[in-house]
Amino acid sequence: MRTRLRGGLFGKYVGTFVGFAVFVLLVNGVLEMAFTYRETTAAVVKAESEKAEAAAARIAQQIAEIERQIAWTTRASAGVEQRRNDYMLLLQQVPAIDELMQIDGNGKELLRVSRFTVEAIAGTDYAQDPRFLQALARQVWIGPVYFRNEVDPYISIAMAHSGQYAGVTVAEVDLRFLRDLVAPFAIGDQGYAYVLGAKGRLLAGSDLLKAPRGSDLGGLPQVVEVTADVADQPAGDRSALAAFGRDLGDRSVLAAAVAVPRTDWLVFVEQPLAEAFKPFYVLLLRIGGLILLCIALAVLAGVLLARRMVVPIRALAAGVGKFGAGEFGHRIEVRTGDEIEALADEFNRMAAQLDQSYARLEQTVEERTRQLAERGRQLQIANEHKSQFFANMSHELRTPLNAVLGYAELLVDGLYGEMPQKAVDVLERVQANGRHLLGLINDVLDLSKIEAGQLALVLDAYSMRGVVEQVVASTESLARAKGLALTTQIADDLPIGHGDERRLTQVFLNIVGNAIKFTERGSVDIRVGASSDAFEVAVRDTGPGIAPEDRQRIFDEFQQVDNSNTRQKGGTGLGLAIARRLVEMHGGVIRLESEVGIGSAFTIVLPVRATGPGAPGAAGVAS
Ligand SMILES: Nc1ncnc2c1ncn2[C@@H]1O[C@H](COP(=O)(O)OP(=O)(O)OP(=O)(O)O)[C@@H](O)[C@H]1O
Numbered sequence: 142m143r144t145r146l147r148g149g150l151f152g153k154y155v156g157t158f159v160g161f162a163v164f165v166l167l168v169n170g171v172l173e174m175a176f177t178y179r180e181t182t183a184a185v186v187k188a189e190s191e192k193a194e195a196a197a198a199r200i201a202q203q204i205a206e207i208e209r210q211i212a213w214t215t216r217a218s219a220g221v222e223q224r225r226n227d228y229m230l231l232l233q234q235v236p237a238i239d240e241l242m243q244i245d246g247n248g249k250e251l252l253r254v255s256r257f258t259v260e261a262i263a264g265t266d267y268a269q270d271p272r273f274l275q276a277l278a279r280q281v282w283i284g285p286v287y288f289r290n291e292v293d294p295y296i297s298i299a300m301a302h303s304g305q306y307a308g309v310t311v312a313e314v315d316l317r318f319l320r321d322l323v324a325p326f327a328i329g330d331q332g333y334a335y336v337l338g339a340k341g342r343l344l345a346g347s348d349l350l351k352a353p354r355g356s357d358l359g360g361l362p363q364v365v366e367v368t369a370d371v372a373d374q375p376a377g378d379r380s381a382l383a384a385f386g387r388d389l390g391d392r393s394v395l396a397a398a399v400a401v402p403r404t405d406w407l408v409f410v411e412q413p414l415a416e417a418f419k420p421f422y423v424l425l426l427r428i429g430g431l432i433l434l435c436i437a438l439a440v441l442a443g444v445l446l447a448r449r450m451v452v453p454i455r456a457l458a459a460g461v462g463k464f465g466a467g468e469f470g471h472r473i474e475v476r477t478g479d480e481i482e483a484l485a486d487e488f489n490r491m492a493a494q495l496d497q498s499y500a501r502l503e504q505t506v507e508e509r510t511r512q513l514a515e516r517g518r519q520l521q522i523a524n525e526h527k528s529q530f531f532a533n534m535s536h537e538l539r540t541p542l543n544a545v546l547g548y549a550e551l552l553v554d555g556l557y558g559e560m561p562q563k564a565v566d567v568l569e570r571v572q573a574n575g576r577h578l579l580g581l582i583n584d585v586l587d588l589s590k591i592e593a594g595q596l597a598l599v600l601d602a603y604s605m606r607g608v609v610e611q612v613v614a615s616t617e618s619l620a621r622a623k624g625l626a627l628t629t630q631i632a633d634d635l636p637i638g639h640g641d642e643r644r645l646t647q648v649f650l651n652i653v654g655n656a657i658k659f660t661e662r663g664s665v666d667i668r669v670g671a672s673s674d675a676f677e678v679a680v681r682d683t684g685p686g687i688a689p690e691d692r693q694r695i696f697d698e699f700q701q702v703d704n705s706n707t708r709q710k711g712g713t714g715l716g717l718a719i720a721r722r723l724v725e726m727h728g729g730v731i732r733l734e735s736e737v738g739i740g741s742a743f744t745i746v747l748p749v750r751a752t753g754p755g756a757p758g759a760a761g762v763a764s
């Protein structure tokens with residue numbers, strides 16, 4: 142069986158290789174990107190700030206220029222007519238000024254000159270007007286931005302003059318010129334610049350801003366952030382402020398802003414990130430591409446290296462697997478020229494040696510098996526000869542022995558005349574020994590026949606009760622002579638048996654005979670019962686018992702328990718051997734239970750219908 146691998150070497154090699162490469166590349170890429178991002182941001186902010194500062198300076202300069210022009214009209218200590226001429230000249234020279242007005246020292250309007258209308262002098266009272274009050278207080282005052290027609294931003298510049306005609310000159314300045322001042326400071330292709338007044342209202346901006354003058358841009362995030370930062374700036378600090386934000390088209394932008402001196406205006410210069418960070422994005426793509434390329438290369442290198450390593454190892458594993466399955470002829474082909482090849486060669490050598498040993502072993506086993514078979518055959522032949530010899534011998538011995546016994550009988554019976562008592566005694570001894578010898582010869586003959594397979598059972602119907610009663614009848618005199626109680630319990634409903642009655646009688650005679658022979662006092666008890674298909678005959682005695690080590694042995698030929706008691710009883714040790722074989726031939730078994738000093742119980746379990754000689758081992762002795 143092949144072991145299931147949890148992630149092969151191949152995957153591990155490739156994974157480790159690629160993992161390392163990717164890690165190094167990623168760290169390097171991320172660091173480079175972080176640095177570049179910061180540098181790009183700083184560069185963009187710097188460029189935008191410079192533009193915003195320049196634009197703010199231009200605006201401040203332009204306002205100062207307008208102030209200077211106005212101041213020129215205030216210097217002359219002229220009458221009203223002279224001043225009207227001055228004003229007209231000023232309107233011609235400074236296109237941004239739309240209207241000029243003179244207020245006398247009491248706050249009364251003296252003169253008004255407009256670029257568009259011929260004004261009637263209304264003599265309006267400006268005594269409480271901030272333009273009048275602030276100009277008197279500060280000499281020059283630049284008013285807050287106001288819008289005409291909601292979209293055109295204006296400021297008032299009020300300037301006090303002294304002398305004979307002391308009073309205030311107020312100029313209304315159209316701020317549309319701011320557009321031409323800031324637009325050139327746009328940055329890049331998509332960047333733009335714009336000026337916001339108080340509350341984020343747009344004063345002027347590049348066309349790209351795409352918002353009409355007067356729009357409220359106070360809600361844009363960059364405006365919110367910069368406005369808050371300007372409020373926090375210390376007085377006099379006019380350095381640029383930067384913020385990320387969104388434009389009106391909702392694109393991300395990076396903005397820089399600078400406050401215009403002497404006003405609350407802010408100049409913004411901003412650029413969409415898509416343009417400002419283009420170099421950064423290009424770098425990002427380049428690094429990404431490089432990382433992908435490197436990963437691909439690392440994977441390729443990993444796969445190649447791992448293949449060089451893993452393929453031979455797999456060949457090794459497969460080869461060893463084949464050896465394990467007994468294919469010693471297989472050779473592992475690895476040509477890597479390194480330790481793996483050396484290992485493969487070592488395996489191949491081992492397999493070759495195993496192959497040889499295996500072949501030798503098989504040869505030896507074959508030879509030995511042949512020898513054994515031959516010896517077995519010879520033994521069987523010899524055994525058959527022996528049995529044949531015994532069978533013949535016993536038969537040959539029995540005939541003359543029967544003749545001897547017959548003549549002795551005739552002599553004892555006085556057929557050849559009266560015999561003296563002494564001779565009768567001798568003759569009776571001859572008879573007893575002769576009968577013993579005859580029994581012995583019969584036993585040997587039986588055994589030989591059984592072993593030679595020549596003993597055939599004569600199967601017929603029989604009554605088990607009859608068999609047992611016959612055995613009891615022939616042994617009870619013996620039991621009575623020894624003072625033993627011989628009892629029988631035979632079940633009433635025994636079935637009719639089918640077997641060799643004479644041989645079964647022989648079996649029970651020996652077993653009951655043994656019980657009586659070896660028991661000195663007490664009883665011998667025979668119980669006969671039957672199940673549906675087997676008789677069970679148990680013979681119990683209160684004799685000496687049989688030690689465990691003897692319980693198997695006594696069923697072999699000429700085997701007796703080795704003590705003086707047995708020896709005194711006589712016998713040859715063939716009885717149980719024959720009994721066992723006869724029971725087995727009927728398909729039954731003999732069980733033996735015994736306790737030394739207490740007694741023995743032989744139980745014969747016998748099929749009601751004899752099944753004939755059973756297969757060896759299918760039946761036999763159980764102890
Ligand atoms: N009931 C028994 N009690 C004690 N020992 C027994 C009993 N039955 C058999 N044996 C022992 O088993 C031995 C073998 O018995 P087996 O019947 O084969 O031979 P045997 O009776 O000695 O001689 P044979 O039966 O050939 O005349 C006996 O010699 C005896 O030692």
Ligand SMILES: [Mg+2]
Binds near residue numbers: 651654655717
């Ligand atoms: Mg016996």
